[in-house]
Amino acid sequence: MYLAACIEWLFAAEHPSFPDRIHAAKAAGLTAVEFHLWRDKPLAAVRRALDETGVRLASMVVEPRRSLIDPAQHEEFLAAVRDSLRAAKEASAPALVVASGFTRPDVSRQEQHDIAVGILKQAAALAEQAGILLLLEPLNTRVEHPGMFLDSTAEGLDMVEEVGSPNLRLLYDMYHSTVMGEDPAQVLAGRFHLVGHIQVADVPGRHQPGNGTVDWPRYVGVLRDLGYAGAVGLEYKPEGPTLETLATARAALGL
Secondary structure: OEEEEEOOOOOOOOOOOHHHHHHHHHHOOOOEEEOOOOOOOOHHHHHHHHHHHOOEEOOEEOOOOOOOOOHHHHHHHHHHHHHHHHHHHHHOOOEEEEOOOEOOOOOOHHHHHHHHHHHHHHHHHHHHHHOOEEEEOOOOOOOOOOOEOOOOHHHHHHHHHHHOOOOEEEEEEHHHHHHOOOOHHHHHOOOHHHEEEEEEOOOOOOOOOOOOOOOHHHHHHHHHHOOOOOEEEEOOOOOOOHHHHHHHHHHHHOO
C-alpha cells in the first residue's frame, strides 16, 4: 500500500498553484496524488509536474456530474464520461470516479438500481475501449450527501458485480462507510476483488487519520489481510498545516 494525497485539499493552503501541490507532495515523500473535478485544472501543467516529479496520478472525477438513476441525464452522463476519459489520458490518470446521483422518491429502489446498472454497463464499455478504470463511489447520506441514492458499500458491490466489466470497480471510502455505520471487515468479506481504490479520512469531521475515533490499525489490518497493495487516497480536510497532518496520518495508518 502507498499513500496518495488528495491535492484538492492537501497543500491547498500552502500552495494556491495546483502544479506546485504536486511538487510539494513529492517533497513530502509521497509518490501519488489525486484530485476531484478536472475542468478547472490546468491539465497540461499538471501532466508536466507529474513528469517532472515522477509522482503518479491515482484518480480524478468524471464531470460534469450527472445522475446514474435518471434516464433523462444519461446522454449527458455518457458525454461526460467520454470527455473525462480523454482528459484522463491527457493527465495520465488511470481511474475516474463516478457517484450515483440523488434518489428519485417516486421510483422504486430496485428500479433505480437497475437503471444505474444499465447505464454503468454503457460507461464501462467506453472505459474498456479507453483503457481507463471507472470507480463507483458510495457516499454517506448522514452528513455530507443527504438524498444520495448509493450510500451502501454492499449495494455498490452488487452493482459492480452485475455490470461485470473489468473496467468498473468500487471506490471504498472508509470515511463514508464508517459514517454509515459499516464495518470494513464485514462489508468487504469475500468481495474485495470488486474494489479498485481506497480512500480515508477520520470520523467525525473528515480530518486527518489520527484526528478522530476510527481504529486505524484495525482498518489498515483489514486491508492487509485482504491483500490490498494499491493507493490509499488521503481524502481528508487537513486540520492544521498539511505537513503536520501528514505526520499524524502516517503514524495512525502505519504507512
